[in-house]
Amino acid sequence: MVEQKLMGLNGDEAVAYATKQVNPDIVAAYPITPQTIIVERFSEYVADREVDTEFVAVESEHSAMSSCVGASAAGARAFTATAANGLALMWEIVYIASSLRLPIVMAVVNRALSGPINIHNDHSDTMGARDSGWIQIYCENAQEVYDASIAAWRIAEHLKVQLPVMVCLDGFTLSHTMENVMTLPDETVQRFVGDRPFIEVEGHMGKGELRLNPEMPLTMGPLDLQDFYYEHKIHQVDAMEQALKYMKDVDEEWTKVSGRSYQYVEPYLMEDAEVALIGMGSMMGTVRHMVGDLRAEGVKAGMVKLRLFRPFPVDAIKKAVGDVPVLGVMEKCISFGAPASPLMEELMTAYYHDKEKPMIANYVVGLGGRDVSPDMIREAYKSLAKIKKTGKVDKLSTYIGVRGD
Amino acid sequence: MSKLTLKEAAHIEDTLTSGHRLCAGCAHPIVARMIMKAASDKPTFVTNATGCLEVATTIFPFTSWKVPWLHNAFENAAANASGIEATWRAHRRKGKGPLAKYEDINVIAFAGDGGTYDIGIQALSGALERGHHFTYVLMDNEAYMNTGIQRSGGTPFAASTTTSPAGRVIHGKTQWKKPIMDIVVAHDIPYAATLNPAWPQDVLDKCRKNFSIEGPKFLHALIACTRGWRYPTSDTIAISRLATQTCVFPLYEVERVDGRPVWKLSGPSAAIARRPESKKPVEEYLKTQGRFRHLFRPKPDEELLKAIQDGVDHRWEMLLEKCG
Amino acid sequence: MSKERTWQELPKGAVSYRSSMEYKTGDWGVDAPKIDHDKCVKCNMCHFYCPEGCIHVEEDGTPVPDLEYCKGCGICAKECPVKAIEMVRK
Numbered sequence: 001m002v003e004q005k006l007m008g009l010n011g012d013e014a015v016a017y018a019t020k021q022v023n024p025d026i027v028a029a030y031p032i033t034p035q036t037i038i039v040e041r042f043s044e045y046v047a048d049r050e051v052d053t054e055f056v057a058v059e060s061e062h063s064a065m066s067s068c069v070g071a072s073a074a075g076a077r078a079f080t081a082t083a084a085n086g087l088a089l090m091w092e093i094v095y096i097a098s099s100l101r102l103p104i105v106m107a108v109v110n111r112a113l114s115g116p117i118n119i120h121n122d123h124s125d126t127m128g129a130r131d132s133g134w135i136q137i138y139c140e141n142a143q144e145v146y147d148a149s150i151a152a153w154r155i156a157e158h159l160k161v162q163l164p165v166m167v168c169l170d171g172f173t174l175s176h177t178m179e180n181v182m183t184l185p186d187e188t189v190q191r192f193v194g195d196r197p198f199i200e201v202e203g204h205m206g207k208g209e210l211r212l213n214p215e216m217p218l219t220m221g222p223l224d225l226q227d228f229y230y231e232h233k234i235h236q237v238d239a240m241e242q243a244l245k246y247m248k249d250v251d252e253e254w255t256k257v258s259g260r261s262y263q264y265v266e267p268y269l270m271e272d273a274e275v276a277l278i279g280m281g282s283m284m285g286t287v288r289h290m291v292g293d294l295r296a297e298g299v300k301a302g303m304v305k306l307r308l309f310r311p312f313p314v315d316a317i318k319k320a321v322g323d324v325p326v327l328g329v330m331e332k333c334i335s336f337g338a339p340a341s342p343l344m345e346e347l348m349t350a351y352y353h354d355k356e357k358p359m360i361a362n363y364v365v366g367l368g369g370r371d372v373s374p375d376m377i378r379e380a381y382k383s384l385a386k387i388k389k390t391g392k393v394d395k396l397s398t399y400i401g402v403r404g405d
Numbered sequence: 406m407s408k409l410t411l412k413e414a415a416h417i418e419d420t421l422t423s424g425h426r427l428c429a430g431c432a433h434p435i436v437a438r439m440i441m442k443a444a445s446d447k448p449t450f451v452t453n454a455t456g457c458l459e460v461a462t463t464i465f466p467f468t469s470w471k472v473p474w475l476h477n478a479f480e481n482a483a484a485n486a487s488g489i490e491a492t493w494r495a496h497r498r499k500g501k502g503p504l505a506k507y508e509d510i511n512v513i514a515f516a517g518d519g520g521t522y523d524i525g526i527q528a529l530s531g532a533l534e535r536g537h538h539f540t541y542v543l544m545d546n547e548a549y550m551n552t553g554i555q556r557s558g559g560t561p562f563a564a565s566t567t568t569s570p571a572g573r574v575i576h577g578k579t580q581w582k583k584p585i586m587d588i589v590v591a592h593d594i595p596y597a598a599t600l601n602p603a604w605p606q607d608v609l610d611k612c613r614k615n616f617s618i619e620g621p622k623f624l625h626a627l628i629a630c631t632r633g634w635r636y637p638t639s640d641t642i643a644i645s646r647l648a649t650q651t652c653v654f655p656l657y658e659v660e661r662v663d664g665r666p667v668w669k670l671s672g673p674s675a676a677i678a679r680r681p682e683s684k685k686p687v688e689e690y691l692k693t694q695g696r697f698r699h700l701f702r703p704k705p706d707e708e709l710l711k712a713i714q715d716g717v718d719h720r721w722e723m724l725l726e727k728c729g
Numbered sequence: 730m731s732k733e734r735t736w737q738e739l740p741k742g743a744v745s746y747r748s749s750m751e752y753k754t755g756d757w758g759v760d761a762p763k764i765d766h767d768k769c770v771k772c773n774m775c776h777f778y779c780p781e782g783c784i785h786v787e788e789d790g791t792p793v794p795d796l797e798y799c800k801g802c803g804i805c806a807k808e809c810p811v812k813a814i815e816m817v818r819k
Binding site: 025028054057059070071072074078096100195209212213214217220221224 | 448449450452459460463464465466467468470471472473474475476477478480481483484485486487488489491492493494495496498499501502503504507510527528530531534535
């Protein structure tokens with residue numbers, strides 16, 4: 001295996017460095033805390049001509065995604081990065097990008113959606129975009145951010161997939177915290193991503209690559225009436241199913257190149273667990289740590305880290321969760337007026353028709369960057385233990401760490 | 406830059422074909438066909454904002470476009486074009502990628518007055534400021550026609566639209582048409598011009614010049630709308646002609662020379678400047694259209710008519726000053 | 730349900746797959762242009778002013794309307810500088 005270089009990088013720098021090595025054709029981005037280090041660092045690479053990338057200093061996030069759509073449609077590798085309200089501003093174009101089957105990669109530095117304005121971490125932004133048709137990968141640490149920022153291109157551009165990918169990293173906790181990151185040499189990254197491949201489609205003038213091509217012109221983005229829109233949406237359903245099927249091939253290839261192995265879900269001490277938490281992002285590192293502490297105290301605790309949220313890997317989750325009797329869903333998001341928060345709802349839907357299923361409860365934490373402390377995690381496990389004891393879920397959702405009942 | 410005569414252009418195959426579903430008599434395809442013919446000597450990419458032109462030419466599964474064409478939203482034609490142009494630049498610089506082989510391309514963004522004056526102005530301003538090598542074509546039918554004739558920043562003073570109707574108390578739009586040419590010229594771009602389909606050779610000449618210039622460029626085309634302006638379908642060219650003859654829509658170019666914008670009147674407007682008595686009163690233009698009907702029925706609204714004439718004269722005077 | 734393509738048969742990326750030239754708009758119009766070629770001076774204004782682009786110009790400059798697409802707007806007849814075009818009921 002190739003020799004790797006240990007670098008001290010925060011999450012944002014890891015994104016920027018990985019993207020530099022990929023050397024995309026265009027980066028169109030607008031600054032927003034806590035993504036700013038990505039665009040700033042990348043701008044330095046551009047200014048030093050360490051990349052061939054055309055940096056489009058767009059005037060808003062809506063134009064950032066629009067420029068990426070134009071570029072990707074024209075055959076470019078296009079990258080952008082944003083957070084919270086930046087993602088919200090580009091919302092309509094985010095949906096459009098996946099409908100046009102453009103393999104754009106976007107780093108989203110998870111930050112709370114306004115209002116009130118809060119620049120700190122939670123998952124309200126990308127959770128809000130879960131219906132958009134993008135693949136979503138959530139990273140736990142800067143190493144995962146670096147690795148995902150490279151693998152994402154191959155996942156997006158896989159000929160059976162052709163969907164844009166969001167690489168999600170927690171704002172400040174990940175984006176601004178320096179960690180050890182093993183990085184590959186430039187040539188290895190270049191060889192791994194290769195050139196962008198195109199699928200072939202049959203348009204009105206004949207067969208050609210799915211891109212804006214003067215030699216075989218296509219009309220991309222037509223008007224659909226009632227007679228075609230539904231079928232076009234089923235295309236996206238199918239694309240997600242293909243993504244679920246083929247993403248692991250890219251992950252396996254990555255393991256061969258980097259020595260680091262990635263799954264859709266990562267269980268920890270689940271084999272004999274009696275109480276377990278499932279969740280995403282950097283807080284799962286703290287959860288893993290607490291599992292260790294609880295085990296030392298004699299509690300049969302376990303945890304499952306969910307790396308892939310879209311497409312939702314039902315089978316992999318169920319396999320990882322196994323036959324644990326009580327499962328807590330810990331998440332940094334609220335869906336106002338909903339019976340529970342998004343990840344909880346998806347899990348319950350996945351399990352509803354099964355005869356054998358865990359008791360499931362929701363724990364909402366960390367909104368607006370509120371620290372998810374070891375004590376809060378302990379509280380969640382205690383609640384799970386009580387559920388196991390009483391045999392019922394009295395409270396579907398518990399808000400841990402908020403002042404007031 | 407090669408001159409394209411009408412005779413030569415008549416034999417250039419249309420890349421905006423028949424079979425589209427724009428209204429009978431619509432000026433959109435008249436102008437778009439001319440522009441596309443002028444663009445046809447280079448590989449051309451078109452991005453099109455949501456609107457009449459986009460909708461009626463691409464009702465799935467049919468399409469009228471024989472060039473690579475992209476649409477996605479209403480306000481981002483300029484941003485889409487920025488992305489396409491940036492891709493070409495990147496591929497050229499890298500020496501590899503699908504667009505690397507093209508020495509020069511035309512990137513054309515078509516957008517209506519809705520997608521330009523109002524919701525699209527941010528993306529337009531950004532693209533002009535960044536200096537992308539592309540042409541933005543404003544297809545101005547002076548209201549949000551495709552969604553039902555609602556007013557835009559480009560709707561003229563006193564015009565009746567569905568959101569600025571001529572009512573009992575308020576008589577049509579109370580604001581003046583946003584001076585879009587002044588706005589784009591203020592972005593310090595190399596070329597901007599107005600186009601009127603009633604003068605096809607002028608359109609071809611300006612387009613050919615436009616496409617030979619590097620950088621961000623802006624073409625403002627008058628798009629008469631038989632449905633929204635309310636006139637018989639056969640009158641599209643005649644009404645367009647009157648717009649210039651009354652100086653409501655003067656024809657001119659603004660080219661950056663030695664770092665300064667040089668304003669120059671084109672044929673028909675230059676003729677009026679030389680012979681001011683040939684300028685037709687604006688009433689002749691207004692009375693041809695139903696959207697101005699309330700200015701004449703039940704009886705002429707002298708106050709408003711005078712205000713309109715004064716407004717047109719005022720802008721015409723300012724243009725003459727700029728043209729020196 | 731229409732006999733249109735299934736989702737499996739539609740091209741990916743929702744790209745259009747039929748030219749609009751297959752969509753004949755000629756039945757929109759009530760009137761159609763009749764050109765008096767003796768009067769016609771082959772200025773080709775009708776070719777440029779036609780919104781449908783359906784007045785083709787032959788090698789020698791003769792204009793030929795294609796009634797498969799003509800919507801009968803009447804611009805060609807109104808604008809012909811020598812009044813060589815008449816709109817007649819179809």
